[in-house]
Amino acid sequence: MNKVLLTLTAVFFVTTSFYSPEVTTRKTEANLKARPSKSVLKAESKSITTSAEEIYTTIKFDNVNKLNPEVFYKAFLGFENLKKAGKLPAASHLLTVCDFSLSSTENRLWVIDLNEHKILFNSLVAHGKNTGEEFAQKFSNTESSYQSSLGFYITESTYNGNNGYSLKLLGMDSGYNDAALQRAIVMHGADYVSEDFIKSQHRIGRSWGCPAVPRALAEPIINSIKGKNCLFIYYPDNQYLSNSEWLKSEENI
Structure with missing residues (x-):
């Protein structure tokens, strides 16, 4: 045994x-x-903040209106999240920001080259006629509202229409601007976006919801940002800022 x-x-x-x-x-x-820890995810989130700070602090705002750093950070965060989601090409490096919290008499549109840390354009830009007078106040995603729409857009192709040379915009925020193509919300030039109009009306003219720019700058701006680049229309709307999937940090995605 x-x-x-x-x-x-x-x-x-x-x-x-x-x-x-x-x-x-x-x-x-x-x-x-194989499984990233929360500390790793937080480190990745911090890296976006660090990158945004490094770029912003090296941008020279000489002779142009200075973009609010908090607005830039939000625009950059959404830009990075769109790239990670495959909505923007990996090589994309142009970021266009419209700060609609500012007076329409200010140059509140910036086209930024993130590789060169350089402002390519700083321009007037119109909001919709039913969005407000001098200042933007109301926003909509509804057809025939004649209001601007908040959020992130991806620039598409160009065409010549009733407003001349124009750029199609694809809205990326569901419920906020995803009806942009249906509403024909595009970037185009307009005579009412000018210093002369400001002198007579104390504001620039207003569009039917499009981010219209000065006629002389329409072609160079559109040609720079067309074809899968990012445009962010900002306003301190708490509901939008808390709901946009593109403004969530990595640990919350």
């Missing part, structure tokens, strides 16, 4: 000796490495 027990013990020892604690430890470590 003792011989049988000794034989079984020996067999058990031999068969289990292949499953060493070292192998188990390696498997556990591999599984842990």
Whole structure:
């Protein structure tokens, strides 16, 4: 009987000796490495903040209106999230920002080259006629509302229409601007977006919801940002800012 027990013990020892604690430890470590920790995700989130700060602090705003750093950060965060989602090409480096919290008499549109840390354009830009007078106040995603729409857009192709050379915009924020193509919300030039109009009316003219720019700048701006680049129309609307999927940090996506 003792011989049988000794034989079984020996067999058990031999068969289990292949499953060493070292192998188990390696498997556990591999599984842990495969799953990013919360601290890693937070570090990635911080990297966007750091990148935004580095770019912003090196941009020269000489002779142009200075973009609010908080608005730039939000625009940059959405830009990065759109790239990660495959909505923008990996090589995309142009970011256009419209800050509709500012007076329409100010140059509140910026086209920024993120690679060169350079302002390419700083221009007047119109909001919709039912969005407000000098200042924007109301926004809509509804057809025939004649209001501007908040959020992130991806620039598409160009065409010549009733307003001349124009740029199609694809709204990326569901419920806020995703009806842009249906509403014919495009970037185009307009004579009412000018210093002369400001002198006579104390504001620029208003569009039917389009981010219209000065006639002389329409073609160079459109040609610079056409074809899968990012446009962000900002306003401190708490509901939009908390709901946009593009403004969520990585740990919340």
